Amino acid sequence: MSLPPDHPAVKPAKIGVVLANLGTPDATDYWSMRRYLSQFLSDKRVVDYPSWKWQPLLQLIILSKRPFASGAAYRSIWNTERDESPLLTITRQQCAAVTEALDQKYGEQVIVDFAMRYGNPSIKSVIERLKEQGAERIVFFPLYPQYAGPTTATANDEAFRVLMQMKWQPSIRTVAAYYDNPSYIKALANSVREKYATVEKKPEILVCSYHGVPQRYLTEGDPYHCHCQKTTRLLKEELGWDDSQIITTFQSKFGPEEWLQPYTVEEVARLAAAGQKNIAVISPAFSADCIETLEEIKEEIFESFEEAGGQDFTYVPCLNDNPDHIDMMVEIINRELMGWI
Ligand SMILES: C=CC1=C(C)c2cc3[nH]c(cc4nc(cc5[nH]c(cc1n2)c(C)c5CCC(=O)O)C(CCC(=O)O)=C4C)c(C)c3C=C
Numbered sequence: 001m002s003l004p005p006d007h008p009a010v011k012p013a014k015i016g017v018v019l020a021n022l023g024t025p026d027a028t029d030y031w032s033m034r035r036y037l038s039q040f041l042s043d044k045r046v047v048d049y050p051s052w053k054w055q056p057l058l059q060l061i062i063l064s065k066r067p068f069a070s071g072a073a074y075r076s077i078w079n080t081e082r083d084e085s086p087l088l089t090i091t092r093q094q095c096a097a098v099t100e101a102l103d104q105k106y107g108e109q110v111i112v113d114f115a116m117r118y119g120n121p122s123i124k125s126v127i128e129r130l131k132e133q134g135a136e137r138i139v140f141f142p143l144y145p146q147y148a149g150p151t152t153a154t155a156n157d158e159a160f161r162v163l164m165q166m167k168w169q170p171s172i173r174t175v176a177a178y179y180d181n182p183s184y185i186k187a188l189a190n191s192v193r194e195k196y197a198t199v200e201k202k203p204e205i206l207v208c209s210y211h212g213v214p215q216r217y218l219t220e221g222d223p224y225h226c227h228c229q230k231t232t233r234l235l236k237e238e239l240g241w242d243d244s245q246i247i248t249t250f251q252s253k254f255g256p257e258e259w260l261q262p263y264t265v266e267e268v269a270r271l272a273a274a275g276q277k278n279i280a281v282i283s284p285a286f287s288a289d290c291i292e293t294l295e296e297i298k299e300e301i302f303e304s305f306e307e308a309g310g311q312d313f314t315y316v317p318c319l320n321d322n323p324d325h326i327d328m329m330v331e332i333i334n335r336e337l338m339g340w341i
């Protein structure tokens with residue numbers, strides 16, 4: 001039976017997978033940085049002050065200065081070959097590796113893409129493109145091991161906002177935080193072992209530096225702090241270490257409020273002053289190296305350690321496109337596809 005002439009085209013049903021990460025400015029100039037930071041810092045999941053109070057402060061004061069400082073920081077780590085931020089490059093590599101693995105198993109039935117909550121490629125453009133390609137079901141995977149309102153929840157919110165505009169919504173599954181997934185913990189432990197094998201003297205202590213959030217978010221019910229603490233404990237157990245060999249700290253404090261503590265920048269200086277001159281730092285909350293690791297940890301936090309008398313500083317890179325990280329993502333996606341394929 002043929003379709004009536006004005007009937008929309010019927011496409012073979014597919015399943016889309018979206019790997020979602022935080023975001024990235026399109027370039028490092030003032031206006032690109034301002035656009036990106038304005039979108040990011042206007043998100044109520046990130047900064048939850050009432051708009052009438054926050055927007056004048058943000059638009060008139062913070063965004064007149066911060067785009068210059070952040071632009072300079074991004075320039076120091078920019079991927080000049082591709083003219084993009086490292087987070088974008090690494091997320092694309094992760095997407096290519098996951099695509100290859102899922103392609104082998106499911107062929108054309110599953111389409112994989114990646115999106116950014118702030119900046120491009122936007123979650124809207126990617127979900128619309130997948131729908132265009134026939135995706136009637138979507139696995140939406142925020143690449144944050146630990147749940148947090150300012151990361152996981154806002155990515156999911158945006159996906160659902162996109163669906164709100166669609167006549168024919170795809171079904172959607174959002175992937176839960178995976179901080180206690182044994183494959184994630186094993187991948188972290190392997191990355192520590194591999195890095196330690198390349199240094200002459202084994203670091204005395206491993207600092208697990210997580211991105212911070214205001215302390216208030218914890219008391220208001222966000223489990224991020226607990227997910228971070230548990231990640232460190234599981235990593236310690238996987239490595240067979242004791243409490244003296246590994247600690248949890250929080251970085252990237254923003255604004256005058258108290259954030260989760262101890263602050264990494266202070267803690268590394270305290271360690272150095274207390275005689276721990278050889279430390280390593282890992283950032284388990286980031287699934288890809290980004291400004292927060294390549295600039296803040298490798299430069300700002302390293303300087304704080306050195307100025308306090310620290311000597312050896314080893315940075316353990318994020319899991320990026322390590323094969324066991326990709327295997328973990330594929331394992332999680334396969335689990336989410338159950339009953340759909
Ligand atoms: C102001 C509040 C912020 C909260 C709360 C916050 C939480 C949070 N962020 C990440 C992960 C990333 N953040 C990144 C950059 C970044 N974060 C903030 C502010 C908050 N983050 C700013 C202003 C910036 C931009 C850089 C700067 O100007 O300092 C990034 C890197 C993006 C990149 O392109 O490299 C990541 C990743 C987590 C996991 C988190 C809470 C759990």
Ligand SMILES: [Fe+2]
Pocket residue numbers: 211252
């Ligand atoms: Fe952040």
Ligand SMILES: [Fe+2]
Pocket residue numbers: 225226227229
């Ligand atoms: Fe807690």
